[in-house]
Amino acid sequence: MGLLDRLSGLLGLRKKEVHVLCLGLDNSGKTTIINKLKPSNAQSQDIVPTIGFSIEKFKSSSLSFTVFDMSGQGRYRNLWEHYYKEGQAIIFVIDSSDRLRMVVAKEELDTLLNHPDIKHRRIPILFFANKMDLRDAVTSVKVSQLLCLENIKDKPWHICASDAIKGEGLQEGVDWLQGYIVY
Ligand SMILES: Nc1nc2c(ncn2[C@@H]2O[C@H](COP(=O)(O)OP(=O)(O)O)[C@@H](O)[C@H]2O)c(=O)[nH]1
Numbered sequence: 001m002g003l004l005d006r007l008s009g010l011l012g013l014r015k016k017e018v019h020v021l022c023l024g025l026d027n028s029g030k031t032t033i034i035n036k037l038k039p040s041n042a043q044s045q046d047i048v049p050t051i052g053f054s055i056e057k058f059k060s061s062s063l064s065f066t067v068f069d070m071s072g073q074g075r076y077r078n079l080w081e082h083y084y085k086e087g088q089a090i091i092f093v094i095d096s097s098d099r100l101r102m103v104v105a106k107e108e109l110d111t112l113l114n115h116p117d118i119k120h121r122r123i124p125i126l127f128f129a130n131k132m133d134l135r136d137a138v139t140s141v142k143v144s145q146l147l148c149l150e151n152i153k154d155k156p157w158h159i160c161a162s163d164a165i166k167g168e169g170l171q172e173g174v175d176w177l178q179g180y181i182v183y
């Protein structure tokens with residue numbers, strides 16, 4: 001975080017809410033990650049699961065997270081796509097130990113990147129190569145290759161290896177993201 005950011009934070013100038021979309025396949029670790037990111041002095045952070053399709057919303061004074069599973073509910077896709085418009089940052093979570101579904105994760109990522117509400121925006125994308133603690137996990141470099149991340153040329157992106165249960169790697173990712181969010 002830059003000095004100016006920190007200063008404006010201290011002075012209470014930065015009150016604007018930031019909408020973060022947290023996406024990925026089910027079971028990749030999204031809910032675990034968001035829970036870890038919430039400040040321990042959790043204020044009014046309501047979890048509002050929407051009936052019928054799984055959308056969770058977490059809110060703090062300045063952050064608003066919208067979390068949804070991109071697979072297993074294809075018929076609800078048009079219901080969650082409208083959240084793309086309000087997103088100012090994307091956190092895309094991958095289960096690094098699930099080689100079999102990595103190809104599905106790539107398909108979902110490609111669909112996301114080609115969506116009209118995402119395609120032409122310089123929205124920053126933070127990738128968490130999650131579950132790094134598991135024996136079957138591939139490295140974040142390998143995840144990045146499997147998802148062809150080097151093809152993303154028009155958006156700032158960054159990949160971090162993470163262990164959401166221990167909370168490792170999360171802060172590094174969020175520090176990166178903060179510098180790229182356009183307020
Ligand atoms: N070993 C390990 N398990 C994880 C990690 N992150 C999440 N999990 C577990 O993976 C399962 C799915 O996590 P969850 O956050 O519900 O995934 P979501 O469906 O993407 O929201 C849960 O049993 C978590 O405890 C991790 O970094 N390492």
Ligand SMILES: [Mg+2]
Nearest residue numbers: 027030031032
């Ligand atoms: Mg979840």
